[in-house]
Amino acid sequence: MVAPRLAGQRPAYLENQIRSFRDHSRDNPFSKQYMWGAVAALDPESVHDLAVYFASIPGKPANDGNPSLIAVGKTIYMDGIPEANIASCYACHGPNAEGTREIPRLGGLAYFYLKARLEQWGQGYHSGAGTPMPIVARALGPNEIEALASYLSFVR
Numbered sequence: 001m002v003a004p005r006l007a008g009q010r011p012a013y014l015e016n017q018i019r020s021f022r023d024h025s026r027d028n029p030f031s032k033q034y035m036w037g038a039v040a041a042l043d044p045e046s047v048h049d050l051a052v053y054f055a056s057i058p059g060k061p062a063n064d065g066n067p068s069l070i071a072v073g074k075t076i077y078m079d080g081i082p083e084a085n086i087a088s089c090y091a092c093h094g095p096n097a098e099g100t101r102e103i104p105r106l107g108g109l110a111y112f113y114l115k116a117r118l119e120q121w122g123q124g125y126h127s128g129a130g131t132p133m134p135i136v137a138r139a140l141g142p143n144e145i146e147a148l149a150s151y152l153s154f155v156r
């Protein structure tokens with residue numbers, strides 16, 4: 001429930017996140033509780049090898065969001081909501097939410113995880129240095145988060 005699916009995730013993103021756990025910049029409560037200790041002893045070569053390994057496993061979508069919100073979520077994902085200053089996610093995460101380099105795959109992640117991540121930036125928790133996500137996520141209200149997390153959980 002609380003841990004993200006890592007199969008098929010972008011290797012550069014995975015390496016960045018492990019580094020963010022190690023330097024404690026990814027600082028939400030679950031990261032502190034579970035991940036800071038888990039990665040503390042990894043050397044850079046093992047971090048790289050793990051990232052390559054996770055990325056090589058074919059991903060399976062979680063399919064656990066609310067199916068009646070797929071259409072609304074997809075529209076926000078593709079176009080954003082310009083009048084509410086909500087960015088198009090597609091612009092960075094790609095047409096099929098597949099990500100690229102240090103921008104993560106979102107397609108198929110679990111609803112609960114996506115929702116928590118999008119809420120946490122608004123609550124002031126951080127991730128990798130210089131990421132645009134705190135600004136992007138702060139513009140999202142509860143209804144948009146609900147729709148985006150639902151839609152993305154079904155993307156394969």
Ligand code: HEC
Nearest residue numbers: 087088089092102103104114117127128131132133136148
């Ligand atoms: C300007 C580029 C950009 C835009 C626009 C953008 N993102 Fe992101 N997103 C990123 C980057 C870069 C990261 C990686 C952050 C990090 O390294 O900590 C990220 C990370 C994420 C994550 C974390 C995934 C995980 O595995 O923990 C989620 C969820 C997310 N974005 C959702 C969205 C949604 C939803 C939108 C549209 C409302 C969006 N993003 C728009 C660049 C962007």
